[in-house]
Amino acid sequence: MTNTRTCLLMLFGCVLTVSQAAELEPELQVKQLMNGIITPATNTIWGAYQLETDAQWQEVENAAYAVIGAANLLAIGGSAEGEADAAATEQWQEFNAQMLAASRQVLAAVAVRDEEALSDAGNNALYPPCEGCHQQYQNQ
């Protein structure tokens, strides 16, 4: 009886925690998140070349932050029908983790002002998961 009581109390605390976490439901559909955050930010990253001023590098750095924020959101998926289920798949999470890692690679290139490393991060690390995820999920 004491065990059951303890257990019920723990369950109650647990339900409270879950209910807090449940507030983090997606506010945007994936398409809105793409149009609002990812597309403009990746355009900035992929379009960056012959960077000279600190302001130009800063713009690329900020774009990388935007993609990282988007990846943070895409971990729970979008608010449209079926998007939470898609986000729960292993492949989605893998593409998302690659996008996140690629954005951090962009930040590393920006930190040392290395345009070749930036181009490598954009084309060889960031582009593949974008393309792969689109092919896998865009028309579902």
Next chain:
Amino acid sequence: MTNTRTCLLMLFGCVLTVSQAAELEPELQVKQLMNGIITPATNTIWGAYQLETDAQWQEVENAAYAVIGAANLLAIGGSAEGEADAAATEQWQEFNAQMLAASRQVLAAVAVRDEEALSDAGNNALYPPCEGCHQQYQNQ
């Protein structure tokens, strides 16, 4: 005994759920989120006037999506020291909810191509929670 066993099984499921939710830890510091997403998006919204083409309206719509995504992230706060605690305060959540509601007001103005409503949403709904939150938390 059966009760205890059932209860323990429920607790196990509960722990699994909490552990999934815990993966949603913030990837960005609040300042990075501001620079990467909110500042460029709010500049677009506040700077919008004499909109004529669909592309111009679309740009404002996308900026509103960006702020909504940022609000979604700010609900859990940033990754820098103390930022999760700040986000847990009632006032932070209230400012954040106001920013979210204001962004949806921007979307409503865009939907009917009403520049006066857009200006009202930007200046009277979106600006106050930004300013209020900065005064309250920026130098903490």
